[in-house]
Amino acid sequence: xxxxxxxxxxxxxxxxxxxxxxxxxxxxxxxxxxxxxxxxxxxxxxxxxxxxxxxxxxxxxxxxxxxxxxxxxxxxxxxxxxxxxxxxxxxxxxxxxxxxxxxxxxxxxxxxxxxxxxxxxxxxxxxxxxxxxxxxxxxxxxxxxxxxxxxxxxxxxxxxxxxxxxx
Amino acid sequence: xxxxxxxxxxxxxxxxxxxxxxxxxxxxxxxxxxxxxxxxxxxxxxxxxxxxxxxxxxxxxxxxxxxxxxxxxxxxxxxxxxxxxxxxxxxxxxxxxxxxxxxxxxxxxxxxxxxxxxxxxxxxxxxxxxxxxxxxxxxxxxxxxxxxxxxxxxxxxxxxxxxxxxxxxxxxxxxxxxxxxxxxxxxxxxxxxxxxxxxxxxxxxxxxxxxxxxxxxxxxxxxxxxxxxxxxxxxxxxxxxxxxxxxxxxxxxxxxxxxxxxxxxxxxxxxxxxxxxxxxxxxxxxxxxxxxxxxxxxxxxxxxxxxxxxxxxxxxxxxxxxxxxxxxxxxxxxxxxxxxxxxxxxxxxxxxxxxxxxxxxxxxxxxxxxxxxxxxxxxxxxxxxxxxxxxxxxxxxxxxxxxxxxxxxxxxxxxxxxxxxxxxxxxxxxxxxxxxxxxxxxxxxxxxxxxxxxxxxxxxxxxxxxxxxxxxxxxxxxxxxxxxxxxxxxxxxxxxxxxxxxxxxxxxxxxxxxxxxxxxxxxxxxxxxxxxxxxxxxxxxxxxxxxxxx
Numbered sequence: 001x002x003x004x005x006x007x008x009x010x011x012x013x014x015x016x017x018x019x020x021x022x023x024x025x026x027x028x029x030x031x032x033x034x035x036x037x038x039x040x041x042x043x044x045x046x047x048x049x050x051x052x053x054x055x056x057x058x059x060x061x062x063x064x065x066x067x068x069x070x071x072x073x074x075x076x077x078x079x080x081x082x083x084x085x086x087x088x089x090x091x092x093x094x095x096x097x098x099x100x101x102x103x104x105x106x107x108x109x110x111x112x113x114x115x116x117x118x119x120x121x122x123x124x125x126x127x128x129x130x131x132x133x134x135x136x137x138x139x140x141x142x143x144x145x146x147x148x149x150x151x152x153x154x155x156x157x158x159x160x161x162x163x164x165x166x167x
Numbered sequence: 168x169x170x171x172x173x174x175x176x177x178x179x180x181x182x183x184x185x186x187x188x189x190x191x192x193x194x195x196x197x198x199x200x201x202x203x204x205x206x207x208x209x210x211x212x213x214x215x216x217x218x219x220x221x222x223x224x225x226x227x228x229x230x231x232x233x234x235x236x237x238x239x240x241x242x243x244x245x246x247x248x249x250x251x252x253x254x255x256x257x258x259x260x261x262x263x264x265x266x267x268x269x270x271x272x273x274x275x276x277x278x279x280x281x282x283x284x285x286x287x288x289x290x291x292x293x294x295x296x297x298x299x300x301x302x303x304x305x306x307x308x309x310x311x312x313x314x315x316x317x318x319x320x321x322x323x324x325x326x327x328x329x330x331x332x333x334x335x336x337x338x339x340x341x342x343x344x345x346x347x348x349x350x351x352x353x354x355x356x357x358x359x360x361x362x363x364x365x366x367x368x369x370x371x372x373x374x375x376x377x378x379x380x381x382x383x384x385x386x387x388x389x390x391x392x393x394x395x396x397x398x399x400x401x402x403x404x405x406x407x408x409x410x411x412x413x414x415x416x417x418x419x420x421x422x423x424x425x426x427x428x429x430x431x432x433x434x435x436x437x438x439x440x441x442x443x444x445x446x447x448x449x450x451x452x453x454x455x456x457x458x459x460x461x462x463x464x465x466x467x468x469x470x471x472x473x474x475x476x477x478x479x480x481x482x483x484x485x486x487x488x489x490x491x492x493x494x495x496x497x498x499x500x501x502x503x504x505x506x507x508x509x510x511x512x513x514x515x516x517x518x519x520x521x522x523x524x525x526x527x528x529x530x531x532x533x534x535x536x537x538x539x540x541x542x543x544x545x546x547x548x549x550x551x552x553x554x555x556x557x558x559x560x561x562x563x564x565x566x567x568x569x570x571x572x573x574x575x576x577x578x579x580x581x582x583x584x585x586x587x588x589x590x591x592x593x594x595x596x597x598x599x600x601x602x603x604x605x606x607x608x609x610x611x612x613x614x615x616x617x618x619x620x621x622x623x624x625x626x627x628x629x630x631x632x633x634x635x636x637x638x639x640x641x642x643x644x645x646x647x648x649x650x651x652x653x654x655x656x657x658x659x660x661x662x663x664x665x666x667x668x669x670x671x672x673x674x675x676x677x678x679x680x681x682x683x684x685x686x687x688x689x690x691x692x693x694x695x696x697x698x699x700x701x702x703x704x705x706x707x708x709x710x711x712x713x714x715x716x717x
Contacts, residue, residue, distance in 0.1 A: 088328025092406050123324035146185040151318045158446045162453035
């Protein structure tokens with residue numbers, strides 16, 4: 001079973017499987033385990049998945065999270081893919097899901113997830129991280145907490161430093 | 168100037184520890200070269216032609232004497248005893264060892280300095296006018312807003328991996344633009360609206376590099392309290408929709424052009440409507456708190472020293488020339504703004520030795536309340552010098568090499584490090600600057616020519632801002648040989664313009680002649696006091712072409 005890092009840097013075992021986007025003309029290849037499917041396909045077949053707590057969705061970095069506005073909390077898990085760690089679109093997607101669409105359940109970073117990006121991900125609202133397999137999960141807790149505070153408001157805090165200083 | 172509080176100090180210390188950890192993992196092979204690359208770049212560390220290069224941030228160009236002294240010590244202990252002032256008001260070390268960088272950062276953090284976000288695809292150092300706070304005609308002091316932007320952009324979790332680098336500049340003077348804001352990703356011009364409220368005119372999508380562009384206005388008036396939320400909206404639109412498939416099309420200017428400025432502005436407004444009242448919205452108290460760091464120094468109540476200066480000028484022609492060119496008027500009677508030029512012929516533009524850094528620190532303490540400003544023209548400003556001390560100051564800086572009285576003239580060249588140091592360069596730039604400086608060593612002729620911006624870049628990345636030089640020189644590679652393309656008519660001021668390419672490129676040894684011919688055409692055609700740029704605009708590029716390629 002794959003390992004996933006939690007917000008606190010702990011390692012948890014997990015059975016969610018990311019189902020890749022099917023080729024044209026093919027249908028989704030659904031596994032036995034809980035599955036994350038492309039968000040637009042979930043939306044298109046929403047009535048089939050109603051009430052299932054073992055179906056979540058994933059967004060790719062170029063996808064628009066706006067398509068799930070008003071529906072996000074029907075999902076137990078949303079993942080955002082980082083095709084390359086240097087592709088920073090996923091951070092914006094995460095903040096939109098959390099701060100604009102009010103998503104409250106688990107938000108997971110998947111794909112090219114490395115140690116040095118974890119704290120940015122945490123600040124943008126991700127609370128679980130499928131660390132790339134070759135990376136040392138025992139170092140995640142440190143990487144998640146390099147900084148004890150940030151200057152800005154983000155998903156983790158709505159009080160930017162300039163407001164904390166004032167109080 | 169701004170002084171760290173316990174929060175800033177803690178973040179700076181944690182940053183040093185983080186980079187030390189990253190460097191150790193890179194050296195241990197736990198981070199691949201690709202993975203370490205953006206981490207070290209976001210810490211200003213390039214791997215260059217001869218050695219790594221470390222770019223140290225000088226937020227909006229401000230430095231204190233203790234910081235200059237620490238820089239001097241660092242160049243001595245970890246480098247070859249000199250540093251380089253860059254065209255974005257920062258400082259570079261050319262020879263540090265990779266494994267020493269965490270120690271260098273620790274030394275810098277002790278004096279409230281860092282190298283955060285001086286490179287990489289993130290929000291870079293915010294720059295501004297080197298005369299901020301001391302000039303007569305500014306709308307307000309822009310530096311508190313630069314500091315507010317610095318704090319907001321430092322380790323911003325959403326914008327650490329943008330499509331490409333991102334540069335913000337702020338200008339507050341209505342008449343001049345020494346910060347070249349219209350060729351920045353975001354240019355903020357401070358303005359007051361009809362009600363007298365303070366705000367910004369927002370330009371987005373200017374830039375140099377491969378596709379030079381003057382940034383269009385996307386908002387005429389942004390109230391000051393909305394600064395950060397609006398920046399956040401611009402950055403979010405760029406982060407989501409800027410191109411990531413092609414490095415050369417990834418700057419925000421390409422997105423603005425593709426969407427049109429109006430289309431881009433609409434997207435930003437739509438995004439902003441969601442977040443404009445978020446906690447990121449500035450408060451009056453937050454602005455005032457930062458403004459409290461930029462209050463006036465303890466000026467003496469003085470009269471202008473007009474008569475004294477007149478007699479000193481009369482007695483000494485060189486002092487007279489220096490006063491005319493390197494000294495600017497100050498908002499306070501009896502004070503003056505002095506620019507120390509780092510453009511002595513034979514020294515690469517912007518280069519300073521450890522001893523010179525210490526000399527500048529000393530001068531700042533003695534004459535200017537212990538502070539200096541680095542300019543994007545690679546000079547150093549003493550902003551608050553008493554007029555009755557100018558002569559004494561001039562006498563002491565003359566032997567130090569800071570009194571070359573060529574500010575804003577043809578030989579006050581903006582020049583990148585070029586092929587002598589930089590791995591990206593196609594051609595050397597420093598020897599071209601030097602050969603032109605040598606050719607135009609007649610001061611009287613130089614002064615007669617008036618202000619001319621000559622900007623030299625060793626490659627398309629345009630660190631030498633060649634597109635916006637009145638005369639721009641770009642190093643190009645032609646089948647392995649170094650050649651130079653010349654452009655004319657650029658400007659980085661309020662009338663920002665991208666220069667036009669004159670024609671086929673030239674060999675290095677021909678460059679002084681080429682520049683001389685261009686100058687001849689100007690001298691033959693100018694009317695009275697007409698500056699170079701105006702003559703060029705009036706007569707166009709053809710007469711220059713005819714003469715140069717005759």
